[in-house]
Amino acid sequence: MSFTAWLFFLPACFALNMAPGPNNLLSINVAARHGFLRAFVGGMGRLVSFAAMIALAATGLAVVLRASEAIFFLVKLAGAAYLVWLAIQLWRSNASPIGGTLDSDASLARIAWRECLVAAGNPKAILVFTAFLPQFVDVAKPVGAQFGVLGASFLALECVAIALYALAGVYLGRFLTRATVRRWFNRTCGALLGAIGVSFLLVHRA
Template sequence: MSFQNYWLFLPACFALNMAFGPNNMLSLSNGARDGMRYSVLAAFGRLLAFAAMIAISGLGLGALLLASETLFTLLKFGGAAYLVWLGVKLFRSAPIELAAASGKIELRPETPADKLRRLARQEFLVAAGNPKAILIFTAFFPQFVDRSAYATSFIVLGATFLLLELIAIAIYAAIGARLGTFTNAAGRLRWFNRASGTLMIGFGLLLALLRRPAS
């Protein structure tokens, strides 16, 4: 892969990484609620899903998945349903302050490790349930792949995408953490949860309307 193609790939790729979608919405929301550290660490669940998708696309299986109307529809509606469900949970979730003030005693309080696993699982499922991600890797990457060194160039592009994705994650998590300092009051945090949930439901509905690329 030529350096010229690679330098063209970098800004185009980072624009995709920074695009406001359901996973970046999660980083923003998690950063506001749990802090930047939790948000960034949890997003490694997303990176794992994307790494698997890059491998699938590199082997040519991504195109087969997108060509199958049944598989595409199952993935699309499964992902859309999960986003809507997650959005409803966010919309209805009570601020931490309210939960503490209510005097409710949990049988088993959530440990930091439990919370991190839960958030990472959310990130993984949101990323894995979005066929648009595979579409990016099967339609966008090949434009920059060196046919004479296909495997090597695809690995370089994939590693670059994941690194830029991590940078985007950190940016959204930092913005979310900053927003969290202004939403500490129970009333403001409740409205932030509702806004986040509404956006997540909207992403789910948009995903449900996604059309399979024409073969």
């Protein structure tokens, strides 16, 4: 991979990082309810799934996932089911005061685990690593090192995206002083997560 190809990769990659999706929506919701730091640190959980996907793509194992309709369908189904479950939990959640006592659902471990599972069940993320990243790899050169550079760049830009969405959530949190507004904010986030989950079922392999 040439330096020029890497420069072309960065803006295209960042556009993918910043695209509205279930993980970024989670960051907004967590930041609005529990603050920037909890949303940002918890958001690192998604990097575990993304790093695993990059490793699979680099070793060629992702080809199996991409080629198998059954496995891809199971991933879609699991991801959709989990997002719908999260949507229901948000819809039914209590409108606890912003900055109030944190419950177990707001622990960093729980937030990070939720981010990890949402990322792992996202078929669009799988397609990014099996179809998008390889476009920038020069097969005439060592592939592993190139995937390492591309993967590290993706994860670094993902950290920036997490921070930006968390900041957006903190800004929105200023308007959630009334319990009714907080309740409808949670329900809106839940409805969007549910819609994204259903849309997962419409994703097809290239």
